[in-house]
Amino acid sequence: MATRTRNTDDALSAERIVGTAIEMLDEAGEGGLTFRALAARLRTGAGAIYWHVANKDELLSAATAQVLAGAIAAEVAEHAPEEAIRALARGVFDAIDEHPWAGTQLSRVPVQPVMLRIFERLGRQIQALGVPAADQFTWASALLNYILGVAGQNAALARAVAPGTNRPEFLGAIASEWAGLDAAEFPFIRSVAGQLPAHDDRDQFLAGIDLILAGIAAARGQ
Amino acid sequence: MATRTRNTDDALSAERIVGTAIEMLDEAGEGGLTFRALAARLRTGAGAIYWHVANKDELLSAATAQVLAGAIAAEVAEHAPEEAIRALARGVFDAIDEHPWAGTQLSRVPVQPVMLRIFERLGRQIQALGVPAADQFTWASALLNYILGVAGQNAALARAVAPGTNRPEFLGAIASEWAGLDAAEFPFIRSVAGQLPAHDDRDQFLAGIDLILAGIAAARGQ
DNA sequence: TCCCTCTCTGGAACGTTGTTCCAAACTAGC
DNA sequence: GCTAGTTTGGAACAACGTTCCAGAGAGGGA
Numbered sequence: 001m002a003t004r005t006r007n008t009d010d011a012l013s014a015e016r017i018v019g020t021a022i023e024m025l026d027e028a029g030e031g032g033l034t035f036r037a038l039a040a041r042l043r044t045g046a047g048a049i050y051w052h053v054a055n056k057d058e059l060l061s062a063a064t065a066q067v068l069a070g071a072i073a074a075e076v077a078e079h080a081p082e083e084a085i086r087a088l089a090r091g092v093f094d095a096i097d098e099h100p101w102a103g104t105q106l107s108r109v110p111v112q113p114v115m116l117r118i119f120e121r122l123g124r125q126i127q128a129l130g131v132p133a134a135d136q137f138t139w140a141s142a143l144l145n146y147i148l149g150v151a152g153q154n155a156a157l158a159r160a161v162a163p164g165t166n167r168p169e170f171l172g173a174i175a176s177e178w179a180g181l182d183a184a185e186f187p188f189i190r191s192v193a194g195q196l197p198a199h200d201d202r203d204q205f206l207a208g209i210d211l212i213l214a215g216i217a218a219a220r221g222q
Numbered sequence: 223m224a225t226r227t228r229n230t231d232d233a234l235s236a237e238r239i240v241g242t243a244i245e246m247l248d249e250a251g252e253g254g255l256t257f258r259a260l261a262a263r264l265r266t267g268a269g270a271i272y273w274h275v276a277n278k279d280e281l282l283s284a285a286t287a288q289v290l291a292g293a294i295a296a297e298v299a300e301h302a303p304e305e306a307i308r309a310l311a312r313g314v315f316d317a318i319d320e321h322p323w324a325g326t327q328l329s330r331v332p333v334q335p336v337m338l339r340i341f342e343r344l345g346r347q348i349q350a351l352g353v354p355a356a357d358q359f360t361w362a363s364a365l366l367n368y369i370l371g372v373a374g375q376n377a378a379l380a381r382a383v384a385p386g387t388n389r390p391e392f393l394g395a396i397a398s399e400w401a402g403l404d405a406a407e408f409p410f411i412r413s414v415a416g417q418l419p420a421h422d423d424r425d426q427f428l429a430g431i432d433l434i435l436a437g438i439a440a441a442r443g444q
Numbered sequence: 445t446c447c448c449t450c451t452c453t454g455g456a457a458c459g460t461t462g463t464t465c466c467a468a469a470c471t472a473g474c
Numbered sequence: 475g476c477t478a479g480t481t482t483g484g485a486a487c488a489a490c491g492t493t494c495c496a497g498a499g500a501g502g503g504a
Contacts, residue, residue: 012481035462045483047465052481056462107329107374110382116411123410135429137414137421142368142430149371152329160332188345189338192359199359207357208364208434215437234452257491267454269494274452278491 012044014052018062022099025063030101030159033060057109064105065114071095072117081128082213088121089147089209093202096151100158107152111144119144131220139216146212150205171197234266236274240284244321247285251381252323255282279331286327287336293317294339303350304435310343311369311431315424318373322380329374333366341366353442361438368434372427393419 020041024033035046035056042049053059071091079087096103106115123140131139161170178186178193242263246255257268257278264271275281293313301309318325328337345362353361383392400408400415 034460036460039483045485046463047484048482050463104330107371108326108378110375110378116408120408120410123414127410133413136410137417138426138429139433140410140414141426142433145371145375145427145430146364146368147371148375149329149367149369149373151371152374153332153367153370156330156332186338186342188342188349188358188362191349191355192345192362195359204360204363205367207360208367211361211364211434211437211441212430213437214440215433215435218436218440219433256489258489261454267456268492269455270453272492 010043012042012048012052014062017042017049017052018059018066021059022063022066025101026099030104030155033101060101060105061109061112061114064102065112067099067102068092068095068114068118072114072121081125084125084128085122085143085213086206086209088118088125089143090202090206092118092147093150093154093205096154097202100155103151103153103155104159107148107155115144115148118147126216129216129220131216135219139212143209143212146208150208154201168197232265234264234270234274236284239264239271239274240281240288243281244285244289247323248321252326252377255323282323282327283331283334283336286324287334289321289324290314290317290336290340294336294343303347306347306350307344307365307435308428308431310340310347311365312424312428314340314369315372315427318376319424322377325373325375325377326381329370329377337366337370340369348438351438351442353438357441361434365431365434368430372430376423390419 017038021033021038024038024041035049039046039049053062071088071094074087074091096106111119119140122143123136126136126140126143161167175193175196178189178196181189183190239260243255243260246260246263255278257271261268261271275284293310293316296309296313318328333341341362344365345358348358348362348365383389397415397418400411400418403411405412
């Protein structure tokens with residue numbers, strides 16, 4: 001019988017822990033990641049995990065960083081600044097759309113290393129647009145905050161959708177509620193209720209980015 | 223000795239519970255509100271609270287709603303649409319600036335009754351701006367997501383500032399970190415590091431609102 | 445006045461969580 | 475093959491949200 005040795009394959013490491021954590025978060029959502037469940041899947045104890053990872057916040061940060069790595073790595077040098085900003089925003093959106101728990105993490109913690117890199121990319125393209133130095137910080141922050149807002153709402157929605165039901169069904173139910181609101185108090189909500197079930201979150205998100213870019217262009221033109 | 227009667231003053235009620243919860247959240251932050259501590263301050267048991275409030279989520283929602291009530295109640299009919307949007311956004315910002323825990327709540331849960339009212343106000347002003355019906359939902363959502371993003375980041379920052387230190391000191395420390403980053407990798411962050419400690423969050427937030435409004439104006443003009 | 449019913453109370457208890465602790469198992473260098 | 479250092483994993487701790495339930499208080503008929 002095989003001797004129980006500590007070989008490289010089943011050895012614990014920060015990478016393996018983070019990778020397994022991402023698996024569990026993707027499968028069961030934010031509530032699905034506990035140190036006990038993680039230890040069970042890794043066939044070890046909770047204490048062993050703490051040797052490689054300081055605490056749950058660090059674990060979530062590392063998982064979020066890994067999931068966003070692709071969006072940061074994407075090369076955007078060849079594009080015009082506006083297109084580069086769109087591409088970057090699109091990358092972040094797609095990452096959090098695929099891993100909604102990462103959206104929670106991003107909107108919950110202050111700017112951390114991953115988001116600092118995104119902020120850097122955004123700012124560089126803002127500079128490339130010829131924005132005055134005094135406005136660069138403010139306008140890059142506006143873009144970042146918008147992205148983080150969408151990230152948080154996406155995650156909140158994913159959390160709210162009951163495990164059994166699917167998204168169109170859920171949005172349809174909300175649209176019905178909206179349509180049934182008081183006509184005098186909620187005329188606007190009622191008027192857009194019909195657009196809710198069919199609307200594309202991604203398109204809507206990118207339209208918001210374009211709106212901010214148009215605002216920058218307008219402010220620059222004067 | 224006085225007979226232990228149940229008079230109106232010390233009677234438990236949803237209002238009194240929510241009011242006390244807001245007090246505790248303001249004093250000790252989001253971690254300061256537990257059912258045990260709340261029960262202790264109300265001189266009762268945790269079980270009694272559950273007779274008036276379904277669970278902690280509902281309690282936080284009610285607290286957030288109360289804290290945002292002022293921002294919604296403000297009458298804005300006399301202003302031009304753009305100024306009305308600014309006033310509304312300003313009201314929300316000031317509320318979450320004073321009660322950062324409310325920002326966490328807003329960015330953590332999907333649109334709830336309070337935020338639906340704000341969305342309604344935003345949308346009505348967007349309509350008043352003469353935006354085409356097809357764009358109203360998208361652009362009102364852009365404004366809302368931006369506001370929620372700032373709300374979340376404000377709350378995250380408030381949570382990160384160590385109880386002992388103050389805000390300028392904390393921002394100064396981050397600015398120092400930013401200034402010390404690799405020059406080749408973070409040119410933009412380094413260039414704006416100096417603006418971080420002195421910048422006004424509120425002004426920056428409102429500049430972002432103006433940017434979106436300018437974008438709407440530009441898109442409308444074509 | 446008594447009693448029954450319904451509302452409301454508050455303290456104990458349950459299950460789960462993040463985290464800490466520590467004895468034992470393993471690995472590597474002399 | 476001893477020893478010093480690293481790594482493991484299971485037990486234990488403190489805290490949390492929530493549930494449970496015996497009983498106190500109030501009000502309305504008999």
